[in-house]
Amino acid sequence: MDPLEDVLTLVETRGHLSTSLAAGGRWAVRFEPPQGVKFNAVRRGSCLLEVDGVGGPIALAEGDCYLLTGPRSFTLRSDLETSPVPAGPLFARAEDGVARAGLGDDVFLVGGRFSFGARAQELLLDRLPPVVHVPAATPHAETVRWALTAIDEELTRGQPAAGLVAEHLAVVMLVHVLRLHLARDPDTASGWLAGLSDPAVAAALTSLHREPARAWTVAELARAAAVSRSTLAVRFKTSVGQGPLEYLTRWRIELAARQLRQGSATLAMIARSVGYGSESALSVAFKRVMGTSPGDYRRQQAGPSSPLRGTPS
Template identity: 60%
Template sequence: MPGWTAHAAETGVVAPSSDIAVDPLDDVLRLLGVRGSLSAPLVAGGDWAVAFPPPAGVKFVGVRRGTALLQVEGEPEPVVLGTGDCCLVTRPRPFVVGSDLTVQPQPAHPLYVAAAADGLARAGAGEEFLALGGSFDFGDRARTLLLDGLPPVVRVPAGTAEAGALDWSLQQLEREVRHPGIGSRLVVEHLVLVMLVQVLRAHLATAGEDAPGLLAALADPVVAPALRAMHARPAHPWTVAELAATAAVSRSTLAARFSRALGNGPLEHLTRWRIELAAERLRDGSDTLAVIARTVGYGSESALSNAFKRVTGSSPRQYRLQAGRRLPAPA
């Protein structure tokens, strides 16, 4: 992404430990610590509208019956959702779902609080419309790594090849909601994460190289092999020439395709990815800064510290303290 700067000469990188193939999307989702949750189904009829607050992460809606309009604040036109459609709302903006957007919308929160009675959130009068909804929570780096590259609404229409797998997931979710059993919560958590991957796959299949950000890079036959190589061996002292060889193209071609897809060059992405890996270890582990530096490809604490502050705006020590942890004493 624009603004990220690599300084490969200062890294003092260490040798790689393996050549394990990695799916960069899986890698990013794992690093972001994605957590999925399911809300009560929404049942509605007649003239109705429900106003939702800005989602903290990403909101998903899967329509099981009927038709509704989805209007995200700031977008010029509503999105029409029909039976079998599924969508993601990816921006932290308020949105309204309803049969008629001129109707005064009901706030969503009281409807979902009242759902405790029979397990259904109800709006309007009738049951012509039924939708499953929920949310995905991400770590604090999600917007930079993934979400900013997505449109405000990602819609997968029913009837497309990509919608088939989503329909299966929605059927299973609906079954778990209506007939919960042993382990239902765990099943639901996994199913909604499966849905996220399926929607992202569907968006990638539709948008291809026109999709901005990481998804565009994964769709690019030149950029994708280089991405996989970097994500599999982040500590390797990669050069542009070596990365270009993985895609069988020239250095200038690789640099141009990276810039088009991600807004920066191969070594800029490598630096950013190393810093994301270092940030994860700072948040979730107790390794010393020297150990983290060696693990992600920096030969010294100072090299990592300089790169980390340039990318994140904080030193590694400040970052870990903000995450509620303290650096361990040097060995």
């Protein structure tokens, strides 16, 4: 697996579709801070997006989509003068999966959100800017449009398991949006996500993720990246913020933590699976990274989970 695929799998990425929005004339709708990562795509027409604490309005054209990566209130509107109405009551009156604002339907947006597991904030969301805007003319936008069209077809045809297929297609869309973001705005990413923009660092990260239990050395990673040991060490530290072997330790601990959350494997089994020769070696590394022992971590995670609930649009 590559690092992006690994992390999206580790943080248990799930797509959730929600009510669409049709609007026309002069209109504005104010949304409360979303749970998880919010996305909308403009399927018809154009509008403006305002996000609290993020500069001025963003013009959205037909075919554009965007991600909101944090819990910030936002407004979708036709113009800057119209006073917004709250989204809650508007979406409560939705019919056939479509809420309506203003007069007419010359603007149509589909949307939803992505929810994640326990470690998403640190591993993924903190690495992204508050808003990721994908204009229709940019690379990967065609695949995003394909995914949205396929989602529409699944939901309108009413085939068996259409909702499940549509939610998986939404995750496909997320992957392409993140790829585009990395290609277009590498300087706004941080940590491992920023490392994917450097070919040598990306090659080293891929090697680490492919064989996390292997006893890697920096020299071996440098050969896999086709650069010198010193070059890799500097570039890895500059982009990712830590050295290759420190990153490997932290990734192993993330893998161990997932096993502690999700299964009943013994600590010795987990230690072997992530590259530690003994329970004590894993315990020392785990406490250094996570601030608690593996046993205490497992007990803390054993309580009932509270999955994110759907929100309008």
